Amino acid sequence: MQIISTGNKEITIYDIARKLNISPATVSRGLNDHPAVNKETKKKIFSMAKEMGYRSNTFASNLRRQRTNTIGVIVPRLNSNFMSSVIAGMEKVANQAGYNLIISQSLETAKKEATNAQTMFNSRVDGLLVSLAYDTDNIDHFKDFLKKGIPVIFFDRVFNHKQCTGIVIDNIKAAQEVTAHLIGQGCRRIVHITGNLKRNVYADRLKGYKYALTDHNLALDPNLILETNLSVEAGVEAAEKILQMNPLPDGVFAANDACAVSCLQTLKQAGIAIPQDIAFAGFNNDPVSKVVEPNLTTVDYPGSEMGEVAAQNLINHLNGTANINNTNTIILRSELIIRESSLRHPEHI
Amino acid sequence: MQIISTGNKEITIYDIARKLNISPATVSRGLNDHPAVNKETKKKIFSMAKEMGYRSNTFASNLRRQRTNTIGVIVPRLNSNFMSSVIAGMEKVANQAGYNLIISQSLETAKKEATNAQTMFNSRVDGLLVSLAYDTDNIDHFKDFLKKGIPVIFFDRVFNHKQCTGIVIDNIKAAQEVTAHLIGQGCRRIVHITGNLKRNVYADRLKGYKYALTDHNLALDPNLILETNLSVEAGVEAAEKILQMNPLPDGVFAANDACAVSCLQTLKQAGIAIPQDIAFAGFNNDPVSKVVEPNLTTVDYPGSEMGEVAAQNLINHLNGTANINNTNTIILRSELIIRESSLRHPEHI
DNA sequence: GTGAAAGCGCTAACAT
DNA sequence: ATGTTAGCGCTTTCAC
Numbered sequence: 001m002q003i004i005s006t007g008n009k010e011i012t013i014y015d016i017a018r019k020l021n022i023s024p025a026t027v028s029r030g031l032n033d034h035p036a037v038n039k040e041t042k043k044k045i046f047s048m049a050k051e052m053g054y055r056s057n058t059f060a061s062n063l064r065r066q067r068t069n070t071i072g073v074i075v076p077r078l079n080s081n082f083m084s085s086v087i088a089g090m091e092k093v094a095n096q097a098g099y100n101l102i103i104s105q106s107l108e109t110a111k112k113e114a115t116n117a118q119t120m121f122n123s124r125v126d127g128l129l130v131s132l133a134y135d136t137d138n139i140d141h142f143k144d145f146l147k148k149g150i151p152v153i154f155f156d157r158v159f160n161h162k163q164c165t166g167i168v169i170d171n172i173k174a175a176q177e178v179t180a181h182l183i184g185q186g187c188r189r190i191v192h193i194t195g196n197l198k199r200n201v202y203a204d205r206l207k208g209y210k211y212a213l214t215d216h217n218l219a220l221d222p223n224l225i226l227e228t229n230l231s232v233e234a235g236v237e238a239a240e241k242i243l244q245m246n247p248l249p250d251g252v253f254a255a256n257d258a259c260a261v262s263c264l265q266t267l268k269q270a271g272i273a274i275p276q277d278i279a280f281a282g283f284n285n286d287p288v289s290k291v292v293e294p295n296l297t298t299v300d301y302p303g304s305e306m307g308e309v310a311a312q313n314l315i316n317h318l319n320g321t322a323n324i325n326n327t328n329t330i331i332l333r334s335e336l337i338i339r340e341s342s343l344r345h346p347e348h349i
Numbered sequence: 350m351q352i353i354s355t356g357n358k359e360i361t362i363y364d365i366a367r368k369l370n371i372s373p374a375t376v377s378r379g380l381n382d383h384p385a386v387n388k389e390t391k392k393k394i395f396s397m398a399k400e401m402g403y404r405s406n407t408f409a410s411n412l413r414r415q416r417t418n419t420i421g422v423i424v425p426r427l428n429s430n431f432m433s434s435v436i437a438g439m440e441k442v443a444n445q446a447g448y449n450l451i452i453s454q455s456l457e458t459a460k461k462e463a464t465n466a467q468t469m470f471n472s473r474v475d476g477l478l479v480s481l482a483y484d485t486d487n488i489d490h491f492k493d494f495l496k497k498g499i500p501v502i503f504f505d506r507v508f509n510h511k512q513c514t515g516i517v518i519d520n521i522k523a524a525q526e527v528t529a530h531l532i533g534q535g536c537r538r539i540v541h542i543t544g545n546l547k548r549n550v551y552a553d554r555l556k557g558y559k560y561a562l563t564d565h566n567l568a569l570d571p572n573l574i575l576e577t578n579l580s581v582e583a584g585v586e587a588a589e590k591i592l593q594m595n596p597l598p599d600g601v602f603a604a605n606d607a608c609a610v611s612c613l614q615t616l617k618q619a620g621i622a623i624p625q626d627i628a629f630a631g632f633n634n635d636p637v638s639k640v641v642e643p644n645l646t647t648v649d650y651p652g653s654e655m656g657e658v659a660a661q662n663l664i665n666h667l668n669g670t671a672n673i674n675n676t677n678t679i680i681l682r683s684e685l686i687i688r689e690s691s692l693r694h695p696e697h698i
Numbered sequence: 699g700t701g702a703a704a705g706c707g708c709t710a711a712c713a714t
Numbered sequence: 715a716t717g718t719t720a721g722c723g724c725t726t727t728c729a730c
């Protein structure tokens with residue numbers, strides 16, 4: 001038994017129409033701010049709606065218009081500054097345009113990503129914004145969307161597909177800058193800790209690393225490239241591998257901050273001086289990068305903006321203002337942030 | 350112009366019925382696994398549905414059944430390990446029970462919280478799961494829900510209201526343990542950095558701090574209680590205030606880790622030895638607590654479990670399995686994690 | 699075990 | 715500027 005339940009009856013536009021002695025159609029038009037409705041009538045409608053506690057029935061409306069005004073969002077995890085900013089940016093744009101967001105986490109598995117996609121498909125989202133899971137290696141689970149012409153936009157972790165727009169930063173260039181910076185600080189044997197190379201973000205950062213070596217006429221040593229899952233634990237393991245190397249490397253560039261930090265700390269505990277023995281750089285500008293000692297050199301990029309751009313492009317497409325089918329890639333700016341972990345000439349700070 | 354768009358026509362139960370020469374009613378029953386439908390018929394229906402690429406129209410279904418099977422979630426921010434785990438826990442339970450989640454961030458403002466609540470109300474969520482914003486001081490924006498008998502469950506940051514269930518940890522006890530631990534390490538003048546005392550979590554942690562002092566016959570010095578917004582910047586400011594104190598305190602207990610860490614680091618830079626001069630403790634077990642040097646003593650509590658419990662209780666209530674109107678508060682376990690920042694007798698590690 | 703038919707609340711084409 | 719009407723796709727009562 002429900003203890004509290006007053007006024008459980010839902011008010012419909014028919015109730016409002018009856019009270020006002022007008023037709024339901026006019027009420028509907030008024031509520032939707034249709035230009036052909038008399039201003040006075042509109043006012044009456046709105047105040048009566050308010051008074052009676054009316055709330056629009058989205059389902060009836062969606063059923064009728066064959067649109068949901070809902071955007072699906074699938075991300076690997078929500079627990080980063082970056083993702084939270086992305087979502088905030090999307091929400092801002094979506095709300096302004098009258099769209100709702102359905103958000104879900106793939107928890108880095110392709111399987112859950114597929115399930116989530118199916119749920120979104122059944123909820124008939126008008127479009128999808130996706131950042132891929134760690135181990136996704138095809139996008140068959142988005143085929144249903146593409147077949148139906150429902151737009152899918154990837155951001156950050158994108159998939160190269162002619163039918164899908166991607167919003168990214170220039171990971172190659174950013175990584176190239178990081179590596180060049182380390183080289184500029186005197187590093188000659190730089191370890192690169194990377195992630196799953198299926199993901200553009202890690203593949204591109206690796207490319208940037210390689211290009212920078214080439215730019216500075218340094219040979220590429222495959223033994224210096226460690227492919228990991230970029231977790232905190234992976235950082236510890238990487239440190240153990242590094243300690244086995246002979247000679248020791250003189251620089252480490254990790255593809256994310258979490259891994260960089262745990263690797264740095266493990267090496268430090270083993271008596272390695274940072275940055276004198278080994279200079280360090282990460283990627284993402286996570287809060288931890290400002291806490292670890294020494295503070296971590298890293299790359300910052302704008303989550304909120306990425307979210308806004310992704311959502312805005314999708315909505316413009318849905319509203320017919322712009323067509324993203326012709327847009328393949330949108331590149332946002334990023335920034336190298338130099339901190340003590342890589343600075344061997346402190347006077348340069 | 351849409352470049353790709355094949356099979357844009359939606360399949361309905363009527364299409365399936367026609368192909369199978371049965372009635373739409375039977376198709377509907379079959380799809381919903383109604384017991385009164387012949388097993389063979391069911392099989393035929395399912396395979397035909399699959400073949401034709403049928404997907405159920407949630408809107409028509411919701412419109413008809415007058416239920417949405419959707420749960421609204423409003424949180425201050427998504428960017429913490431804790432919140433991300435909470436959401437993951439909720440998703441798990443909700444998916445299993447056939448419910449969907451609509452998630453939104455209040456970004457710590459009561460205003461956005463109210464807007465979000467209104468959106469949720471209009472989307473006719475079956476129930477609401479809320480963790481309050483920093484500055485919310487009443488719950489009028491949830492009145493619409495309560496009036497209609499739509500259940501609202503608070504978690505972590507709860508509001509004391511007879512009509513609302515709350516899921517929390519015992520913040521008083523946890524804070525009391527933290528403080529007692531500091532006292533056990535020889536602290537006598539312990540600063541407590543707290544947040545907005547409207548929020549139960551901070552008010553209760555303050556209480557726990559006070560009770561522990563009482564338990565150990567220590568006088569309460571109001572000057573040692575710093576009310577802040579618990580941000581990273583607030584930690585720095587708190588450190589500056591602490592440095593002005595004469596005599597210096599010998600312990601700091603901050604109501605979250607972010608603030609504790611920045612305060613700790615600022616004091617360290619000023620030449621204070623941690624934990625010898627000032628012992629430190631935080632709250633939340635954020636990843637940074639394991640990165641800062643020395644590692645931060647803190648309180649861990651289970652986000653995923655809190656999410657699961659909140660969602661499960663809501664769903665049980667909605668399904669009529671249990672009634673939460675009688676349940677006022679559910680308390681989950683938490684755990685003191687002792688690390689070097691508070692350990693003055695290293696042999697105890 | 700299956701079918702017929704009504705109706706959930708809204709919108710939009712058409713009519714006035 | 716407003717009204718009439720049909721129908722979006724589904725579920726469910728009542729009938730057989």
